[in-house]
Amino acid sequence: MDEIQLIAPLWTVQDVAEYLRVPVQTLYSWRQTGYGPPCRRVGKHLRYRPTDVAKWLDALDDGVA
Numbered sequence: 001m002d003e004i005q006l007i008a009p010l011w012t013v014q015d016v017a018e019y020l021r022v023p024v025q026t027l028y029s030w031r032q033t034g035y036g037p038p039c040r041r042v043g044k045h046l047r048y049r050p051t052d053v054a055k056w057l058d059a060l061d062d063g064v065a
Helices: 002-006 013-020 024-033 050-059
Strands: 040-042 045-047
Touching: 013 024, 013 050
Parallel strands: none
Antiparallel strands: 040 045
16 A cells, blocks of 8 residues: 555646646647647546656757757
């Protein structure tokens, strides 16, 4: 049981939208096009690992030319 408590909880679509400061619909659109942080379907719900979201964000090109 102690091991389970050490695992960070999965984020909902709303959690990720708030973290990235984008609309929830943007995350759904990104998912349809294969863009955005990786997520998993748990039943009918999408869930994100916080570490996956952070890795995806870190890997983005900052767009500075």
